[in-house]
Amino acid sequence: RDPTTVDLLPGAPNGMQITVGRSGTSNRTVKAPKNFTLKAPGPGYTCGAAQKVKPPTKFISPDGRRTTQAHVTWDVICTYSQFVAQRGPACCVALSSFYNETIVDCPKCSCGCQNNITNPGxxxxxxxxxxxxxxxxxxxxxxxxxxxxxxxxxxxxxxWHVKANYRDYWRVKITISNWNYRTNYSQWNLVVQHPNFDNVTTIFSFNYKALNPYGVINDTAMLWGLKYYNDLLMVAGPNGNVQSELLFRKDPSTFTFEKGWGFPRRIYFNGESCVMPQPDLYPWLPSSSPRLTKTAFLALAIVACAMVAFLYNHLVLDKYCGKS
Known part of the structure; x- marks a missing residue:
């Protein structure tokens, strides 16, 4: 009356078959099962009503010699909602860069506020x-x-830290910290959206897979840990973090550090959407240091060369002629 199904591991023979008793003996009298619920991998799933699928599913025997057709097949769609799973978000994002001393931390009360009176411990x-x-x-x-x-x-x-800027590349460091004293996050994953993922060249200590299901633009990547190295995110403490660095190739048509372009658009941890800082708080390029023109740069280069030549000549005279 209330069966429980278990998602079998890959390679399990025949999958799973359920014989439903007292559900009718023909297509006209059969009754669809009701009240589907997904308890694993966790709360937050809501399932709709069962819809009959035509034609019914056919099964091939393990030896491949005969085919069996189910009496009736139903299709049930279950959706996941972070808001149903928990009241508040489970992760947040901090941003920093080499060109600005400001560190934009996670927004205040991203996942909740301290309230030890109503929620002790x-x-x-x-x-x-x-x-x-x-x-x-x-x-x-x-x-x-x-x-x-x-x-x-x-x-x-x-x-997410914009770490360095080179002539043809730029570099990012990602640190994931576990602040939860009760949970080791095993086989975690991170999904990041940024327009330059189409030009990622090297990821040093995470696995990487591009996510472009529609084949339109490659701006989203899934990152996860290397097995037996950093696929286990330990509980809060000295070992409660994993890190990696990403090297991107510059695309002259899109690359810029202005207006927070170097920071991600969205980040998800284990499928949960992380709270991002407000864009107007991003560590942008300083507005008080305009770019040097070619003429100004050439003038500075000439002055620098003259100073080097003067110091060199001065040292040589001091060595061989003595001080006057």
Whole structure:
């Protein structure tokens, strides 16, 4: 009456078959199953009503010699909603760059606000003398995050740092930090949207796969850890982070550091949309340092060469002629 199905691992023979009793004996009298629910991999899934599929599904026997047709086949569509899964987001994004001293941290209260009165134990201070007892105490196995106290209160923080600028390339460092004392994120993944992913050349310590299902533009990438190296994101602490660097080739028609172009448009961690800072807060290029014209650059180069020649001649005279 209330069957439970399990998604079998790849390679399992025949998949799974369910014999439904007392559901009718013909296409006219058969009754569709109701109230489908997906409990794994977690909450947040809502399933619609079963719709009859025509023609019914056909199954081939393991030896490939005969075909069996199901009496009736139904199709059930289940959708996932982050808002149904949990009240608040699970991750946030911080931004920084080599050309600006400003570090734009995760927005305040990205995943919730500190409120130990109504929700005691929801966060702990990193230097608290009771840290060990709280982490190892009652509720240790709970799925409710126990995070390090912070202005953003997120279990996961992603830091995108524009690290360097070369003649033909530019470099980014990504750091994913686990602020959750209750969870090791195994086999995590990060999905990043940025227009320059079409020109990514090297990713140093993450796996990478381009995501362009419609074949229109390659601006989205999935990143995940290397097996036995950084595919396990440990709980909060010294080992609670993974890092990698990405090297992009410059496209002269699109590349610029102006107006926050070097920062991602969206970031998802394990399928959850991360809270991004407001675009007007991005560490943009300083507006008080205009670009040098070719004439100004040439004048500076001439002055620099003259100074080097003067110092060199002065040192040679001091060495061989003595000081006057």
């Amino acid at each position: 929801s966060c702990v201070e990193v230097n608290s003398p009771y840290l060990a007892s709280v982490v190892n105490g009652p509720g240790k196995g709970s799925s409710t995050p126990l995070v390090r106290c912070s202005p953003h209160m997120c279990p996961i923080k992603v830091h």
